[in-house]
Amino acid sequence: MMSPLDLPSFTDQPRNMLDSLTVRCFAKINLFLRVLGRREDGFHEIETLFQCIDLHDTLTISRRDEQGGMKLICDDPQLPCDESNLALRAAREFAQRSGIKLGLEIRLEKKIPVAAGLGGGSSDAAASLRALNQMTCEPLSEAELLEAAAELGSDVPYFLLGGTALGKGRGEELTSLDDTPVMNLVLLVPNLSISAASAYEQFDLTFGAQISDSTHRLSLGESNSSGMSWQNDLERGVFRAHPKLANLKDGLLEAGAAEAVMSGSGPVIAGRFDRPSAAEQAADLFRARGVGVIRCCSLTKRDFRRMFILARKREA
Numbered sequence: 001m002m003s004p005l006d007l008p009s010f011t012d013q014p015r016n017m018l019d020s021l022t023v024r025c026f027a028k029i030n031l032f033l034r035v036l037g038r039r040e041d042g043f044h045e046i047e048t049l050f051q052c053i054d055l056h057d058t059l060t061i062s063r064r065d066e067q068g069g070m071k072l073i074c075d076d077p078q079l080p081c082d083e084s085n086l087a088l089r090a091a092r093e094f095a096q097r098s099g100i101k102l103g104l105e106i107r108l109e110k111k112i113p114v115a116a117g118l119g120g121g122s123s124d125a126a127a128s129l130r131a132l133n134q135m136t137c138e139p140l141s142e143a144e145l146l147e148a149a150a151e152l153g154s155d156v157p158y159f160l161l162g163g164t165a166l167g168k169g170r171g172e173e174l175t176s177l178d179d180t181p182v183m184n185l186v187l188l189v190p191n192l193s194i195s196a197a198s199a200y201e202q203f204d205l206t207f208g209a210q211i212s213d214s215t216h217r218l219s220l221g222e223s224n225s226s227g228m229s230w231q232n233d234l235e236r237g238v239f240r241a242h243p244k245l246a247n248l249k250d251g252l253l254e255a256g257a258a259e260a261v262m263s264g265s266g267p268v269i270a271g272r273f274d275r276p277s278a279a280e281q282a283a284d285l286f287r288a289r290g291v292g293v294i295r296c297c298s299l300t301k302r303d304f305r306r307m308f309i310l311a312r313k314r315e316a
Contacts, residue, residue, distance in 0.1 A: 018135040020062040022311040025127040026304060027055040027118040027296075028158065029185070029263040029270045035203055035233040039170075043154070044200055048167045049177075050158045052304050053185060055296045057112050057120060059087060059127050061135065064103035070095075076110035086125035086152060093148050094132045098139040102132070113292075115193035117264030119159065125152045126159030130308070155264075163301030179300040184279040186257070188248045188269040189292035194238060199265035202237030230261035230272070238266050245269060248291065255282040 028050050036045040064071070072081040072088040083089060087108055095102045106128070112120030126149055133140050140148070142160075149156040154170035166175040239246040245262060248269045252260040256278050257271030273279035283293045299307070 016137055016314075017063070018312055018314050020060060020311075020313045021131050021135050021309065022058065022060040023127050023131045023308050024310060025057040025059050025112070025120070025123040026052045026159070026162065026299060026307075027112045027120060027123060028052050028155075029118065029187075029261075029268075030232060031180075031230050031259075031261065033232045033234060033264065035200075035207075038204070043170045044203075045169065046167070046171055048171055050155075050165045050167055050171075051180060051183075052159075052162045052299045053118075053296045054299050054307075055112060055118070055187070055294055057124055057127075058109040058310065059124060059131060060107040060109075061091070061128070061131050062105045062107075064105050070102065070104045070106065072106045072108065074108040074110065076108075076114065078114050079108070079110060086121040086156070087128045090125040090128035090148070090152055090156075091132060093152060094129050094140070097144065097148055098133075098136065100136055100139060102136075113189050113268065115195055116189060116268045117194070117262065117266045118187075118268055119155050119264065122153050122155035123159045125149070125156050127308075129156075130160060134309075161301070162299065162304030176301070179302075180298060182300070183298040184273045184276050185296050185298065186252065186271045186273065186279050186283050186286070187263075187294040187296060188252065188271070188286055189294060190244065190248065190267050191292065192242065192245075192267045194242075194266045196265040199234045199238050202241050203234050204237075206237035206240065230259040232262045232264075234265055235262045238262065242267065251286070252282065255285055257282065 031049040031051050033046060033048040039045050070091055072085055074081050087106060091104060091106060112118050114120060129145055129148055133145060145160055146157050149160055150172045154172050157172045157174060158165055158167060161174055161176060164177045164180050166177055245267055249260045252269060252271035258274055260269060260271040263270050283295050286293050
């Protein structure tokens with residue numbers, strides 16, 4: 001992070017700055033997540049395979065008259081609109097790094113469940129950074145955006161990349177991989193929130209001083225995830241604390257899912273189906289049981305970038 005002496009002096013907004021920009025903030029699932037142990041900084045060393053999906057929040061950033069004032073409005077009462085919100089923190093981080101005076105109103109429409117293992121907050125933050133960079137004629141390079149993203153959270157850099165990517169370290173050390181074939185997905189969304197901190201605490205309670213008992217390895221030179229079994233080392237501890245999640249995973253497999261896994265720190269369980277019709281049948285089955293269901297598909301890197309912008313407006 002920049003020190004106070006490194007901060008740029010604030011300048012006026014660029015002449016060609018957009019008046020408003022509306023963008024999609026796509027969710028992700030983790031096709032696998034392997035925990036290698038606790039780091040000296042208190043975080044856990046992981047290897048994970050990120051995959052973006054077409055489920056998304058919508059973020060609209062509009063210019064305001066107030067120089068430097070920022071206001072966040074969200075349609076989800078669960079989500080705070082103060083400085084703890086990652087989308088607002090990202091906007092302030094961008095203004096600090098770019099040195100551009102920004103008076104903004106940020107409207108966030110939530111579709112990604114909160115604290116569900118789908119990266120909603122991280123995606124909102126990355127979209128805020130990327131949208132503001134496009135609104136202001138791209139004063140920050142890709143490397144500078146990634147640096148800003150890493151300051152905001154471990155998963156945030158991935159949402160600047162999209163597609164299929166291997167994450168190491170805390171998840172912020174990324175290697176882009178060839179896109180997986182587009183997948184038909186069913187997400188089961190129980191009425192439960194699990195923080196990443198509690199999921200890793202359950203992992204530590206389960207494994208003690210040991211590292212994970214997972215045997216899977218993914219080489220950095222491997223070009224895609226074809227033939228890889230989905231798995232998540234956090235499942236064992238989280239399922240012990242919340243046994244109904246294990247039942248949901250088993251239920252997806254019994255309903256015909258080729259693979260099923262808890263995404264990230266949970267509690268969402270994702271299942272992959274070979275055919276759209278099979279995914280629809282499984283979705284209907286779980287809806288009838290009163291389980292929250294989201295039908296979605298995976299996204300390629302190209303579509304992740306192509307579908308980012310929903311609307312833009314420039315003052316006449």
